[in-house]
Amino acid sequence: MGKKGKEAARERREQRRREVALLRSLPYEPHQRWWDRLAPRAVAVVTGANRGIGFEAARQLALHGLHVVLACRDAAKGQDAAERILAEAPDDTVVSVESRKLDVADAASVEAFAAWAVETYGGIHVLVNNAGVNFNKGADNSVEFAEQVIETNYYGTKRMIDAMIPLMKRSAYGARIVNVSSRLGRANGRRNRIGDVSLRDRLLKDDCLSEQLIDEMITKFLEQAKQGTWSLNEWPQMYTDYSISKLAVNAYTRLMARRLSDRPEGQKIYINCFCPGWVKTAMTGWEGNVSAEEGADTGIWLALLPQETDTNGKFFAERCEISF
Numbered sequence: 001m002g003k004k005g006k007e008a009a010r011e012r013r014e015q016r017r018r019e020v021a022l023l024r025s026l027p028y029e030p031h032q033r034w035w036d037r038l039a040p041r042a043v044a045v046v047t048g049a050n051r052g053i054g055f056e057a058a059r060q061l062a063l064h065g066l067h068v069v070l071a072c073r074d075a076a077k078g079q080d081a082a083e084r085i086l087a088e089a090p091d092d093t094v095v096s097v098e099s100r101k102l103d104v105a106d107a108a109s110v111e112a113f114a115a116w117a118v119e120t121y122g123g124i125h126v127l128v129n130n131a132g133v134n135f136n137k138g139a140d141n142s143v144e145f146a147e148q149v150i151e152t153n154y155y156g157t158k159r160m161i162d163a164m165i166p167l168m169k170r171s172a173y174g175a176r177i178v179n180v181s182s183r184l185g186r187a188n189g190r191r192n193r194i195g196d197v198s199l200r201d202r203l204l205k206d207d208c209l210s211e212q213l214i215d216e217m218i219t220k221f222l223e224q225a226k227q228g229t230w231s232l233n234e235w236p237q238m239y240t241d242y243s244i245s246k247l248a249v250n251a252y253t254r255l256m257a258r259r260l261s262d263r264p265e266g267q268k269i270y271i272n273c274f275c276p277g278w279v280k281t282a283m284t285g286w287e288g289n290v291s292a293e294e295g296a297d298t299g300i301w302l303a304l305l306p307q308e309t310d311t312n313g314k315f316f317a318e319r320c321e322i323s324f
């Protein structure tokens with residue numbers, strides 16, 4: 001892209017940021033607030049909510065009137081974050097939050113969390129899978145922590161989806177799962193894509209996509225990473241381990257959407273994913289170009305979408321659908 005093209009693209013992005021900021025400032029109308037009609041209160045869970053985008057997602061959902069569980073791997077940090085949301089809420093707004101320990105990379109922790117959610121609330125209405133790690137920054141591209149990155153970002157998200165689906169509460173408005181992903185996880189991105197054309201095609205075709213295909217991709221990459229034989233020609237070129245983890249999240253979102261799509265009215269679960277942009281958080285060393293509040297926006301919008309839109313198995317950024 002030439003200099004003029006880049007400037008035009010930057011201007012379009014800025015324009016969209018302004019539009020989304022305006023949309024965010026508009027209150028939801030009473031008829032749009034389906035969560036207000038759930039008794040005693042709609043329950044939302046946000047993973048990795050002690051800081052960054054997760055904290056903002058929890059804060060915004062709480063300000064909209066949902067009861068929010070901040071699910072954090074460090075109980076003290078979770079408690080501090082919940083107290084901060086309560087302390088910073090405007091005087092005229094009632095917010096309801098609590099924190100609960102959850103390590104998405106630990107199957108026993110996920111199981112204990114699910115058991116607590118059932119016992120305490122009988123289930124939940126909204127799940128935001130936000131917890132994630134990326135050990136690369138700037139121009140780095142090391143796969144030293146590939147296993148941990150994939151275990152947390154993909155298997156952690158999958159584990160939570162699988163554990164929470166049976167607990168998603170039945171309602172006329174549908175339950176929601178929102179996965180925080182990244183444009184870096186596009187199978188066919190302009191600057192970051194899977195080099196293996198056959199794998200890329202199979203991942204993008206609904207009739208080829210399966211859990212087994214996703215697992216095979218991950219196993220192959222992790223083996224190559226361990227042996228030092230992985231190559232940028234075959235795998236995404238930027239933050240390779242992280243990009244593969246988010247590619248897997250995107251693929252699993254589509255797969256689950258298909259599996260969930262034939263649930264009857266009153267038992268619907270909508271699952272979508274989004275890219276928050278390049279966000280000023282610890283993960284980017286605060287080098288992003290949007291705030292955590294802006295970064296969380298599309299996730300909140302997806303979590304609160306009216307059921308009539310029937311939005312399922314899609315990928316979004318700045319409240320617009322984008323390609324996988």
Ligand SMILES: NC(=O)c1ccc[n+]([C@@H]2O[C@H](COP(=O)([O-])OP(=O)(O)OC[C@H]3O[C@@H](n4cnc5c(N)ncnc54)[C@H](OP(=O)(O)O)[C@@H]3O)[C@@H](O)[C@H]2O)c1
Pocket residue numbers: 047048049050051052053054071072073074077102103104105106129130131132133134152156180181182183275276277278279280281282283284288
């Ligand atoms: N920042 C960006 O530009 C950007 C862009 C695209 C996508 N994302 C995605 O956005 C999400 C949030 O990232 P962020 O930018 O807000 O980063 P962040 O500030 O580093 O926050 C990550 C959060 O995830 C938590 N976490 C990590 N491993 C966990 C585990 N095993 N169990 C439970 N929680 C865990 C962290 O907890 P601790 O505090 O205990 O470490 C922290 O609360 C991630 O999924 C990330 O991949 C970010």
